Amino acid sequence: MKNTLMKKTIIALLAVLMTLVMLTGAAIAAEADKTADALKIAEVPERKIVLDGVPANFSNVPLAIDGRTMLPLRELVTALGVPNDDEHIIYKRVSKDEQYVSVIYGQTRIDLTIGEPAAYVDGKRLTLDAPPVIYKNSTYIPLRFVAEALGKKVVWVGETKTVLIVDQESYDAISGIMRRFAEAKAGVSRYRMEIDIASVITRGESKADVSIKENTFVDRVSELIYKETQLDIFGIEMEAKAYYKDNIAYSSDPLTGQWKKRAYTPEEFSQLFETMSDVVRSEEDERLNASLRIEESENEDELVLIGSIDFTGQLAEAYRQQSELLGAGTFELPETGVFTLRLVFDRETYMLRSYTAEASVEGQGPDVNTSVDVSLSIVYSDIDGDFEISVPENVIENAVEDDPEASGAASGF
Structure with a gap:
């Protein structure tokens, strides 16, 4: 029972953290059309x-x-x-x-x-x-x-009832950088992400310091992922590995070492793959572009964007999706999510070199309050690197069917 509770706590935290690093633009509500009636x-x-x-x-x-x-x-x-x-x-x-x-x-x-x-x-x-x-x-x-x-440039964010105003020239420059990043990323087939997360999660009177380090290799052409995870929670150190291939997630249980597998529909697997492999999204997002600004860098070969953005509405929807995919159960949904971001690009290729974010998110449930203070760093390397990802035969042969309600194998936990 204790191990199950710890697993669910970790999975819920990972759902929040995955949500934090997603930069997919949430739907921005349109302002109402003016009617011909008297002014309201x-x-x-x-x-x-x-x-x-x-x-x-x-x-x-x-x-x-x-x-x-x-x-x-x-x-x-x-x-x-x-x-x-x-x-x-x-x-x-x-x-x-x-x-x-x-x-x-x-x-x-x-x-x-x-x-x-x-x-x-x-x-x-x-x-x-x-x-x-x-x-x-x-x-x-x-x-x-x-x-x-x-x-x-004026951007209306209906979710938070916020109007963002920036110089049009500045907005166009940011939009241009993000567009060239999207073009550069579309031509990349393989890369590596080193993810470092330090966080404090508080639920009611319970408090846990959590450190997560992930080394992830991605092959976008073949839809393959391999990741190694080191986690420190409650002072307990654990390790896990995971593979994603052919609509199946294989993951080792950090507490028992047992390999487990979980099958997905092609649609579910595609969504999970995008979440795991494309944590910094590059679609055109007016809200994100209006929230960033160019920062001078000491390094002539890099472009740096910084800013703060309120992802409250997106956080809620993405958290719900991640919770369902990872088996996180019914943990309370964070209600606020203001993120401080820093993105570093290669000035010549426009590929993203690193992404850092800091946030404090809070939510109030019917029985207990939840808060997460987190800092996150992602470093990209081995762009189109000479590596191959394959699931070892012993993993395929020994993996048992996973019960997502009990362990959430898709996350490696």
Whole structure:
């Protein structure tokens, strides 16, 4: 019974850690379309604005008009770099029902009419999703339209009710790096990952320091994986090995040494293989790109990206998927997940050299609270290396069918 409980604890932790290193973009909720009905104005104090990676605070509460984020004009445009004076922010009041405002920034001029769903940018008429309004004696303007007119990239993250704003040029540079990484990775067939995880997991009054070191070899063409794992939990050191081939996961039990196997459907195995082999995803992800920035490096042959990102919604879904695949049972789902990331690329090939992440995730269940503090490092090497992966005959012959409810062999535990 004690061994089973320890196994399940380890498996649940691995589910969280696998989730941590997944960078697949979660679906970003779209803002609601404007209707032809009367404006629906609502205060949305929970809506967060992040400008160039830094949370922005406004003295006046954000608004939503038919789903569109509206912010106080002067506070917004000055936060975007417009000088706070009457030469760059110009109000004109003809009457109570006829009011205008102009914003001038560099060579760009924006002309808005209060209550009108249209604006002019450098003399060109454009339609607005929501008109500027006067609310509690403050002028509110549509965030996305104005920010984009001033050369910013705006990303709406519906899961966390967050608006990310970055310079369009910076966003395009990050997007370009990630796109070239995806292209470079698509041409790689084999590589090695050295994963080092140090974490503290707390469940109620129980606390465990956990260290996991993995040496993983991947052959993407043949869908083969071999990994060696060293784990230290509760001061107990264990080792395990695992192979993934032909829709079957073979793994050694770190407590008994017994080889076990578990068969998957082709769809399940494909999902498991992608999770195990492609921990840093390269698909286009606006939220990720808007959360990263380029950091100067002392090494001329590398590119470095750093940033922080809230993966709360993605964490929940990915944790659920990993728990099912690994037999993690019904451990409480973490509710928050803000990650600090650092990605290092080869400047010439754009292949990822290393990926580091730090996070503190917390969740509150009906019976017990769970928290995980973790730091993770992944180093990539042996790109298209001259190695082969094969499952030893004695492993195939001696492996017994695994009971995923009891041990979760797919994870090596």
